[in-house]
Amino acid sequence: MSLTGFGASAPRKEDPALLRGEGQFVDDIHFPAMLHAAFVRSPHAHASIGRIDKSAALALPGVHAVFAFADLPEPVRRQTLPLLVPHPSLRAPRMPYALAKDEVCYAGEPVACVVADSRYIAEDAADRVEVAYEPLPAVNDCRAALAPGTTTAHAEADSNVAARFPVQVGDADRAFAGAAHVFRERIYQHRGGPFFMECRGAVARYEKPTDAYTLFVSSQGSHRLKRCLLDMFDLGDHQVRVVTPDVGGGFGPKGSFYPEYVNLAFAARVLDRPVKWIEDRRENFLATHQERDQYWDMEIAVDRDGHILGLRGELIHETGAYVPWGIVLPWIAATTVPGPYVIPSFKLDVVSVYTNKIQTTPVRGAGRPEAVVTMERLMDRVARELELDPAEVRRRNFIRPEQMPYNVGIIFRDGRPVTYDSGDYPACQAAALEASGYDGFRQRQAQARSLGRHIGIGIANAVEATGLGPYESATVRISTSGKIVVYTGATPQGQSHKTTLGQIAAEQFGVGLDDVTVVTGDTAAISLGIGTFAARTAANAGPSVHLAGLEVALKAKTIAAGMMECLLEDLELADGYVRLKSAPDVRKSLREIAVRSVGMPGFSMAGELEPGLEHTAHFTPAQSAYSNGTHVAEVEVDIETGAVLILRYTVAHDCGRVINPMVVDGQVIGGVAHGIGNALFERLVYDDQAQLLTGTFADYLLPLATDVPRIDLVHLETPSPLNPLGIKGAGEGGTIPAIAAIVSAVENALAPFGVRIAEAPVTPQRIVELLGSHALGRTR
Amino acid sequence: MTDTRTIRVHVNGKAFRGEVETRLTLVDFLRHELQLTGTHVGCEHGVCGACTVLVDGASARACLMLAVQCDGAEVSTVESLASGAGLNALQQAFRDCHGLQCGFCTPGMLMTLTEFLRDNPDPGEAQVRDVLSGNLCRCTGYQGIVDAALAAAKRMREVRL
Ligand code: FES
Ligand code: FES
Numbered sequence: 029m030s031l032t033g034f035g036a037s038a039p040r041k042e043d044p045a046l047l048r049g050e051g052q053f054v055d056d057i058h059f060p061a062m063l064h065a066a067f068v069r070s071p072h073a074h075a076s077i078g079r080i081d082k083s084a085a086l087a088l089p090g091v092h093a094v095f096a097f098a099d100l101p102e103p104v105r106r107q108t109l110p111l112l113v114p115h116p117s118l119r120a121p122r123m124p125y126a127l128a129k130d131e132v133c134y135a136g137e138p139v140a141c142v143v144a145d146s147r148y149i150a151e152d153a154a155d156r157v158e159v160a161y162e163p164l165p166a167v168n169d170c171r172a173a174l175a176p177g178t179t180t181a182h183a184e185a186d187s188n189v190a191a192r193f194p195v196q197v198g199d200a201d202r203a204f205a206g207a208a209h210v211f212r213e214r215i216y217q218h219r220g221g222p223f224f225m226e227c228r229g230a231v232a233r234y235e236k237p238t239d240a241y242t243l244f245v246s247s248q249g250s251h252r253l254k255r256c257l258l259d260m261f262d263l264g265d266h267q268v269r270v271v272t273p274d275v276g277g278g279f280g281p282k283g284s285f286y287p288e289y290v291n292l293a294f295a296a297r298v299l300d301r302p303v304k305w306i307e308d309r310r311e312n313f314l315a316t317h318q319e320r321d322q323y324w325d326m327e328i329a330v331d332r333d334g335h336i337l338g339l340r341g342e343l344i345h346e347t348g349a350y351v352p353w354g355i356v357l358p359w360i361a362a363t364t365v366p367g368p369y370v371i372p373s374f375k376l377d378v379v380s381v382y383t384n385k386i387q388t389t390p391v392r393g394a395g396r397p398e399a400v401v402t403m404e405r406l407m408d409r410v411a412r413e414l415e416l417d418p419a420e421v422r423r424r425n426f427i428r429p430e431q432m433p434y435n436v437g438i439i440f441r442d443g444r445p446v447t448y449d450s451g452d453y454p455a456c457q458a459a460a461l462e463a464s465g466y467d468g469f470r471q472r473q474a475q476a477r478s479l480g481r482h483i484g485i486g487i488a489n490a491v492e493a494t495g496l497g498p499y500e501s502a503t504v505r506i507s508t509s510g511k512i513v514v515y516t517g518a519t520p521q522g523q524s525h526k527t528t529l530g531q532i533a534a535e536q537f538g539v540g541l542d543d544v545t546v547v548t549g550d551t552a553a554i555s556l557g558i559g560t561f562a563a564r565t566a567a568n569a570g571p572s573v574h575l576a577g578l579e580v581a582l583k584a585k586t587i588a589a590g591m592m593e594c595l596l597e598d599l600e601l602a603d604g605y606v607r608l609k610s611a612p613d614v615r616k617s618l619r620e621i622a623v624r625s626v627g628m629p630g631f632s633m634a635g636e637l638e639p640g641l642e643h644t645a646h647f648t649p650a651q652s653a654y655s656n657g658t659h660v661a662e663v664e665v666d667i668e669t670g671a672v673l674i675l676r677y678t679v680a681h682d683c684g685r686v687i688n689p690m691v692v693d694g695q696v697i698g699g700v701a702h703g704i705g706n707a708l709f710e711r712l713v714y715d716d717q718a719q720l721l722t723g724t725f726a727d728y729l730l731p732l733a734t735d736v737p738r739i740d741l742v743h744l745e746t747p748s749p750l751n752p753l754g755i756k757g758a759g760e761g762g763t764i765p766a767i768a769a770i771v772s773a774v775e776n777a778l779a780p781f782g783v784r785i786a787e788a789p790v791t792p793q794r795i796v797e798l799l800g801s802h803a804l805g806r807t808r
Numbered sequence: 809m810t811d812t813r814t815i816r817v818h819v820n821g822k823a824f825r826g827e828v829e830t831r832l833t834l835v836d837f838l839r840h841e842l843q844l845t846g847t848h849v850g851c852e853h854g855v856c857g858a859c860t861v862l863v864d865g866a867s868a869r870a871c872l873m874l875a876v877q878c879d880g881a882e883v884s885t886v887e888s889l890a891s892g893a894g895l896n897a898l899q900q901a902f903r904d905c906h907g908l909q910c911g912f913c914t915p916g917m918l919m920t921l922t923e924f925l926r927d928n929p930d931p932g933e934a935q936v937r938d939v940l941s942g943n944l945c946r947c948t949g950y951q952g953i954v955d956a957a958l959a960a961a962k963r964m965r966e967v968r969l
Contacts, residue, residue: 043911044895046908225947277912309852694947698948725851
């Protein structure tokens with residue numbers, strides 16, 4: 029293993045520029061004559077729109093234009109934003125227009141776009157745009173939204189149901205009829221947001237000579253954004269280029285297509301100047317997609333020994349005002365519930381519901397944390413009722429490694445049966461328990477309790493579908509300067525693609541990481557791409573780089589064999605040369621070979637080879653690969669203040685073969701922190717008219733350095749058989765079981781008071797409420 | 809309605825004298841007037857710490873200060889940390905300890921820690937976490953940042969010995 033190749037904790041290529049303040053984030057991009065946009069956003073969660081008076085705004089010096097829906101060009105006015113993942117169960121898919129047409133359906137929905145010399149002036153002008161709103165009743169709760177004859181989130185709609193669909197495995201009702209025990213839990217997971225540190229933003233340019241747009245945008249998928257723009261403006265492939273510079277975090281919602289981007293592109297063309305828009309944090313709270321918000325009403329049937337016989341129930345999922353990602357969230361949630369356990373029968377009725385809030389689309393974990401909270405709460409319930417150790421109940425129900433590959437019996441969102449490719453779930457839990465000192469906990473707990481301290485432990489297991497298809501692209505090219513460049517459609521937001529994909533290529537050519545440049549997220553550099561979300565890049569782009577690199581390496585050797593008049597088998601690649609194994613001094617540089625490969629003007633190509641030292645691969649996995657993990661949280665709860673201190677946090681994680689252990693550890697630890705936020709603090713409070721009351725980081729609390737403990741990590745490696753490198757995804761594995769483990773630990777700590785928790789977050793305030801007189805008794 | 813004032817400030821040792829709008833924030837002044845884009849804006853309400861710079865040696869939130877308030881002051885930004893092409897000890901420790909992922913919070917983290925390590929050359933982990941609790945990072949879970957601060961403190965102590 030080299031210091032920088034596959035499996036090495038190579039230092040990141042991304043770091044030096046970012047550490048010197050030389051990163052190029054979208055707001056760092058500046059063009060001469062650039063203008064700045066600000067949006068007029070609806071103050072109402074639901075209203076119809078009448079006249080829009082722009083005159084006062086336009087009168088302000090420095091204002092160049094104010095656009096409302098009627099000012100948009102024809103193909104844009106004709107259609108709503110594209111629905112990314114349609115599904116037959118979506119009866120009436122609602123999507124927004126680029127600017128609100130005659131109705132606004134959440135507070136923060138863009139109504140008009142102002143373009144001015146500076147952001148300061150654009151905001152002044154936005155304040156002066158007068159919109160005649162006719163407020164309509166707003167729907168703020170997805171359960172209430174299901175009541176017959178209730179208010180609808182869209183005025184014209186006859187109900188708030190976006191989609192209904194069943195998930196079914198075996199005969200659950202029969203399993204319940206014959207069960208020794210049946211337990212029921214109602215579980216709620218509250219919405220949270222991505223809250224990346226860099227808000228969204230974009231700069232649009234229009235080039236008259238080529239009649240083409242360029243959009244620099246802080247996004248997770250340049251190619252998808254490009255396709256959306258082509259659709260909106262009805263353009264040819266050559267007319268849009270989307271480039272993603274450094275991106276300050278994404279966590280899901282930067283993968284969506286937003287109305288602001290359409291407006292910027294349009295403004296840049298009509299004003300013939302570059303136009304920039306950078307979302308501010310207030311807008312980010314109102315207008316960037318969020319997630320979670322699910323109510324589960326579930327029953328579990330078990331036999332006398334705690335073996336699961338079946339699960340059944342209902343899932344109410346809040347989609348918010350629109351459905352850009354269709355039903356992927358409730359679908360992923362529903363299919364993740366079984367997790368690492370043998371579940372012979374399963375029946376779930378899923379309903380996705382419109383409300384007048386910003387839409388919910390995937391946020392780190394994408395429906396899986398909710399599913400894991402649900403399943404693990406049920407497991408804890410079984411343990412409690414049967415007086416078994418929570419670890420033992422889980423042990424009894426694990427899918428065994430010899431059952432792999434294991435077909436769960438459900439169809440996943442990629443259209444394939446959920447079939448776990450590999451993994452050793454009992455070993456994973458055992459490793460986590462061992463590392464967390466689980467066996468000694470009951471003693472620690474008794475001791476703490478005797479001192480009046482309330483500590484608790486919680487376990488959560490999860491299986492995560494990763495490496496979602498359809499493919500991710502990579503071109504490996506050696507230019508005539510001899511430099512190796514990898515182009516990929518994957519679009520990083522901190523996951524270190526330039527390092528990890530570079531490591532895979534460096535390995536192929538026997539060079540150092542410094543000799544490889546990785547270009548990400550530019551639609552002009554590579555024609556196809558999907559983007560970075562759902563822990564998919566390493567498992568898709570990784571194999572693509574590997575396969576493309578193999579082809580190019582073979583071609584380099586073939587050309588060199590011709591130049592050196594020797595056999596292919598006698599050659600090897602090292603340090604930027606193809607050389608004779610037996611006499612390393614006899615060699616040709618990649619530069620010479622690359623020059624030879626492109627041919628000379630007017631001369632025939634030698635041999636049968638296609639010109640150029642490059643190859644593009646689109647690795648297309650047959651199905652998702654399944655990572656898994658066990659989290660064990662040990663917490664202490666202060667019963668006077670409701671504060672939770674995480675004393676110890678252990679993760680055992682299996683994401684197949686690891687390209688760069690340092691990077692994977694960082695992804696997992698960062699993910700746990702996100703889960704800690706969701707478990708303990710992050711709460712978006714809305715009033716009964718669906719107005720957000722927590723719109724700053726002073727009200728909506730992200731976890732701090734003092735909230736996140738040091739995290740102990742154990743890695744297990746069961747390679748995936750689905751790709752040539754054995755990789756599975758790692759980007760969300762830290763978040764998915766974290767909420768469940770922490771909620772479970774808090775409940776365990778409060779067991780002497782009979783406190784039961786079936787919700788997240790459990791904020792200090794909520795804990796004090798749940799403790800009731802036990803808490804108040806102390807503080808009074 | 810634009811109200812302007814003339815200010816003089818030193819930024820990273822270079823003098824600036826010129827007219828600015830009184831409502832211009834320090835961070836916008838640094839980023840847009842001086843093109844020093846290393847300092848980032850994460851919240852514009854003083855909570856995230858991404859905009860942290862040093863004003864006369866003390867850390868300050870550049871989103872909560874106006875450029876005119878810096879008249880006569882010495883401002884240091886992330887661009888001042890490394891001399892030449894390299895990284896300083898703290899920056900290098902961030903790289904060694906995986907103290908950054910997307911890198912957006914990083915300039916603010918570096919400036920907060922620059923002040924902290926200057927005043928506390930031998931801090932414990934709890935102290936480091938305490939001072940970092942004024943800077944939000946959504947990517948790293950802070951562990952790499954804490955490790956980087958401790959490693960940098962150690963290295964800087966060794967150099968001083
Ligand atoms: S931008 Fe200044 S503290 Fe967040
Ligand atoms: S590294 Fe992304 S916010 Fe800190």
